Amino acid sequence: MLQIDQVWKDLEALRLQTPLVHNITNFVVMNNTANALLAIGAAPVMAHAVEEVEEMVGIASALVINIGTLSPAWIEAMEKAMKAAAAREIPIVFDPVGAGATTYRTATCRRLLDAAAPTIIRGNASEIMALFDAGVTTRGVDSSADGTDAKTAAEALAKAYDCVVVVSGATDLITDGERHLLVLNGHPLMPRVTGLGCTASALVGAFAAANPDPLLASASAMAVMGVCGELAAELSAGPGTLQLHLLDTFYSLTREQLAERLK
Amino acid sequence: MLQIDQVWKDLEALRLQTPLVHNITNFVVMNNTANALLAIGAAPVMAHAVEEVEEMVGIASALVINIGTLSPAWIEAMEKAMKAAAAREIPIVFDPVGAGATTYRTATCRRLLDAAAPTIIRGNASEIMALFDAGVTTRGVDSSADGTDAKTAAEALAKAYDCVVVVSGATDLITDGERHLLVLNGHPLMPRVTGLGCTASALVGAFAAANPDPLLASASAMAVMGVCGELAAELSAGPGTLQLHLLDTFYSLTREQLAERLK
Amino acid sequence: MLQIDQVWKDLEALRLQTPLVHNITNFVVMNNTANALLAIGAAPVMAHAVEEVEEMVGIASALVINIGTLSPAWIEAMEKAMKAAAAREIPIVFDPVGAGATTYRTATCRRLLDAAAPTIIRGNASEIMALFDAGVTTRGVDSSADGTDAKTAAEALAKAYDCVVVVSGATDLITDGERHLLVLNGHPLMPRVTGLGCTASALVGAFAAANPDPLLASASAMAVMGVCGELAAELSAGPGTLQLHLLDTFYSLTREQLAERLK
Numbered sequence: 001m002l003q004i005d006q007v008w009k010d011l012e013a014l015r016l017q018t019p020l021v022h023n024i025t026n027f028v029v030m031n032n033t034a035n036a037l038l039a040i041g042a043a044p045v046m047a048h049a050v051e052e053v054e055e056m057v058g059i060a061s062a063l064v065i066n067i068g069t070l071s072p073a074w075i076e077a078m079e080k081a082m083k084a085a086a087a088r089e090i091p092i093v094f095d096p097v098g099a100g101a102t103t104y105r106t107a108t109c110r111r112l113l114d115a116a117a118p119t120i121i122r123g124n125a126s127e128i129m130a131l132f133d134a135g136v137t138t139r140g141v142d143s144s145a146d147g148t149d150a151k152t153a154a155e156a157l158a159k160a161y162d163c164v165v166v167v168s169g170a171t172d173l174i175t176d177g178e179r180h181l182l183v184l185n186g187h188p189l190m191p192r193v194t195g196l197g198c199t200a201s202a203l204v205g206a207f208a209a210a211n212p213d214p215l216l217a218s219a220s221a222m223a224v225m226g227v228c229g230e231l232a233a234e235l236s237a238g239p240g241t242l243q244l245h246l247l248d249t250f251y252s253l254t255r256e257q258l259a260e261r262l263k
Numbered sequence: 264m265l266q267i268d269q270v271w272k273d274l275e276a277l278r279l280q281t282p283l284v285h286n287i288t289n290f291v292v293m294n295n296t297a298n299a300l301l302a303i304g305a306a307p308v309m310a311h312a313v314e315e316v317e318e319m320v321g322i323a324s325a326l327v328i329n330i331g332t333l334s335p336a337w338i339e340a341m342e343k344a345m346k347a348a349a350a351r352e353i354p355i356v357f358d359p360v361g362a363g364a365t366t367y368r369t370a371t372c373r374r375l376l377d378a379a380a381p382t383i384i385r386g387n388a389s390e391i392m393a394l395f396d397a398g399v400t401t402r403g404v405d406s407s408a409d410g411t412d413a414k415t416a417a418e419a420l421a422k423a424y425d426c427v428v429v430v431s432g433a434t435d436l437i438t439d440g441e442r443h444l445l446v447l448n449g450h451p452l453m454p455r456v457t458g459l460g461c462t463a464s465a466l467v468g469a470f471a472a473a474n475p476d477p478l479l480a481s482a483s484a485m486a487v488m489g490v491c492g493e494l495a496a497e498l499s500a501g502p503g504t505l506q507l508h509l510l511d512t513f514y515s516l517t518r519e520q521l522a523e524r525l526k
Numbered sequence: 527m528l529q530i531d532q533v534w535k536d537l538e539a540l541r542l543q544t545p546l547v548h549n550i551t552n553f554v555v556m557n558n559t560a561n562a563l564l565a566i567g568a569a570p571v572m573a574h575a576v577e578e579v580e581e582m583v584g585i586a587s588a589l590v591i592n593i594g595t596l597s598p599a600w601i602e603a604m605e606k607a608m609k610a611a612a613a614r615e616i617p618i619v620f621d622p623v624g625a626g627a628t629t630y631r632t633a634t635c636r637r638l639l640d641a642a643a644p645t646i647i648r649g650n651a652s653e654i655m656a657l658f659d660a661g662v663t664t665r666g667v668d669s670s671a672d673g674t675d676a677k678t679a680a681e682a683l684a685k686a687y688d689c690v691v692v693v694s695g696a697t698d699l700i701t702d703g704e705r706h707l708l709v710l711n712g713h714p715l716m717p718r719v720t721g722l723g724c725t726a727s728a729l730v731g732a733f734a735a736a737n738p739d740p741l742l743a744s745a746s747a748m749a750v751m752g753v754c755g756e757l758a759a760e761l762s763a764g765p766g767t768l769q770l771h772l773l774d775t776f777y778s779l780t781r782e783q784l785a786e787r788l789k
Contacts, residue, residue: 046595248763252763
């Protein structure tokens with residue numbers, strides 16, 4: 001089970017440090033990802049030119065790579081940034097958006113994972129299963145499977161790349177291949193907002209900058225995501241207002257709210 | 264006149280099928296378009312790399328092409344995707360954002376329309392008139408003319424490309440060159456939110472995936488757009504909150520609300 | 527001190543003229559920038575292809591250049607657009623996002639400033655200091671310094687490029703190298719929303735289209751930004767809802783609200 005003391009300590013450390021999180025992410029979610037990082041207490045920067053990614057990684061505390069709207073020039077920048085982050089030993093979060101939907105996405109994921117092993121991979125069950133077994137196909141960028149359905153794939157992937165794998169879903173599964181943590185918080189309205197998986201990956205990056213244990217950092221990030229999602233959903237008439245209330249809740253989340261909700 | 268039974272049936276079919284809608288659209292509206300599709304009950308995917316668009320079209324139920332922030336690499340991907348969609352006989356919606364504002368936009372529209380005739384073209388009156396007559400100029404991406412002002416252009420365009428043309432405005436005109444439908448719903452605050460025309464095009468794509476008659480599908484989409492806009496505007500103090508309430512209303516629209524408002 | 531009569535006159539002129547503002551800006555803020563321009567009463571257009579920027583500048587009343595997510599093709603388009611705007615003598619606003627964070631950003635700023643001197647440069651204190659002295663470094667895209675800290679740099683930059691420099695912060699400093707105006711309005715929650723500096727630059731562009739004196743136009747824009755930020759913050763539980771209430775407030779701002787708040 002998750003410990004409230006650990007989650008709150010990680011959030012307080014994040015808020016105190018305001019880590020600079022360098023994101024190379026997709027066009028759909030950039031605004032919302034930046035706002036989520038600002039709201040939770042981190043400092044976002046988005047930069048994708050091959051001419052500057054290594055230097056930007058050089059001042060960042062974490063790197064978040066998200067292939068949602070990939071193209072050749074961006075992939076080259078992602079590879080450069082991941083290698084630079086690995087050399088500096090700052091945490092790398094990798095989000096394989098739509099892996100399994102096209103061969104280009106699956107092949108790009110393998111290329112990037114082989115270029116520099118990430119600290120943490122976060123995806124939905126379909127994506128994680130597609131990374132593990134190229135025969136699995138994904139319908140677009142959404143998953144119909146739950147986080148726990150991808151347990152075997154997640155464990156194998158974690159061992160293959162010596163990293164933590166976060167499979168998000170109604171229940172989130174977090175594993176380093178040996179240990180497992182489950183996050184039971186969240187709300188069914190959340191998948192009706194685009195890019196909340198991408199937001200989760202960005203938060204994982206911010207928490208990983210604040211806690212050097214990637215398993216615990218990932219669990220804290222996913223717990224905050226789930227609890228804030230519940231609080232925001234209760235204020236919202238639909239997915240439009242949920243997106244905004246979620247940002248407000250990231251900003252204002254208290255220890256009491258977290259303690260009351262954490263499952 | 265529009266029939267409530269038809270519009271509601273189309274919306275129910277859409278919600279039941281959650282069609283995957285592949286969008287190659289502009290940077291300004293991507294987040295909001297994806298959220299609109301999720302809220303109405305469809306599944307959005309954004310992918311623009313020439314390396315993957317054909318494969319992504321292969322799993323999609325509709326393709327929406329929007330040239331709002333065009334550039335050569337994107338146009339090449341749009342052309343590939345349109346040809347693949349035409350080959351698969353899935354509906355193609357084409358949104359000629361800013362046609363008439365620059366020669367590059369107008370020429371790009373002609374190139375894409377000639378590469379693969381869309382199922383439905385949706386634009387504002389200036390854009391539709393510019394597609395019909397290259398001598399018409401548009402001031403940026405907004406139209407000062409009403410949907411019905413472009414009737415002649417819309418009919419000619421529909422016949423030339425054997426497609427349905429939707430001209431949006433205070434009154435929306437939908438025609439296949441012979442038949443005409445008018446949608447009278449909507450709210451004057453809607454043009455103060457960027458990209459609601461793009462949202463309309465995306466909804467047209469989702470409805471066209473659910474109803475094989477593009478004239479009826481377009482009318483249902485525009486009716487839902489207009490009714491939800493009215494409902495959302497009544498909850499909103501300005502265009503900022505309107506954008507979010509519109510998403511909430513897409514998500515929660517009932518048959519009763521539709522029946523009460525549909526003109 | 528700022529004169530309410532001047533600020534209100536500029537806002538009324540803007541609303542009457544609905545100037546077309548051509549933005550070449552970053553992916554993170556495009557939606558919000560377009561919405562801010564629509565809400566305040568301007569007409570936004572986003573276009574970045576080298577094939578069309580000169581023609582789009584040809585129908586615009588102001589050009590806003592923002593390097594937030596720069597890459598070579600975009601820089602080439604920015605340079606072309608700036609030269610075309612200079613030739614047409616329409617106002618150019620330049621926003622050096624992240625200048626000082628990487629050498630690529632700082633070098634790009636110098637290249638663009640040398641290609642065509644802008645009418646107005648708007649940045650935070652770190653960015654303005656980095657433009658003045660290449661030895662100054664910026665942590666990502668945020669500034670820890672206040673607007674007035676960059677007074678020496680702002681004055682020198684204004685003289686070097688014969689332009690107005692706006693340094694935003696808790697206090698905004700506006701100078702042409704000789705004269706100085708301070709804007710004291712604003713709210714501490716505003717920096718927790720991404721891209722409000724970019725929004726400020728876009729508003730400066732819209733006001734510069736409506737008032738040919740760039741010093742006064744900039745001050746009016748920053749005053750409206752600050753007052754609306756205060757009004758919106760009082761309605762908001764956090765940065766998520768602030769972003770939307772700010773747009774509503776741009777749309778509905780009255781002379782009475784402005785008079786009551788303007789410092």
